[in-house]
Amino acid sequence: MLDHLKIATKINHSSVEKVLVQKLKNLSSQEQYANLLFQLYGFYFELEKKVHSIIDKTLLPDMSKRVHVANLHTDLVNLNHSVAIKSVNNYPETIRTVSEALGVLYVIEGSTLGGQFIAGMLKKQLPSLDDSQINYFLSYGENTMEMWKQFKNSIQETKVEFDEKSTLNAAQNTFKALENWLLLN
DSSP states (O other): OOOHHHHHHHHHHHHHHHHHHHHTTOOOOOOHHHHHHHHHHHHHHHHHHHHHHHOOOTTTTTGGGOHHHHHHHHHHTTTTOOOOOOOOGGGGGOOOHHHHOOOOHHHHHHHHHHHHHHHHHHHHOOOTTGGGHHHHHHTTTGGHHHHHHHHHHHHHHHOOOOOOOHHEEEHHHHHHHHHHHHOOO
């Protein structure tokens, strides 16, 4: 199923990646970087809570380790930026089932792989940034690939039943929602 998800979401993934990379390339200050992180924080804050309220250790034994909003919060605090959310992301309200939450989590966890590349890009572009300000993109650090493998293995080995079509739709919709959020906020 994960191979099918990767193929079926390739266009959506590429589209949101273009928007994010363009925003990253246009950064010229820590303040602009903090504002971008704040955008991501606003998108993921409620979404991550929703996913964690639906997916438990039955599906992913290490689910409690899969928290990325905390890294965004840490980065924002370390950049002296507000963490008071102004815009409400309504997308999490559409996630109701384990299958849908799994599609969302596929997008979130997959983004940790690209985060490693983005962290390197940010260090070159904004040399004043230190690791304490790029926690979100460093994610699991040197354990990123291992966490991705554990995610994939847990999904492939689970006894939990889920609807692949709903998972796929949720993954595609998450990419689209993130792209729209980045373009409009």
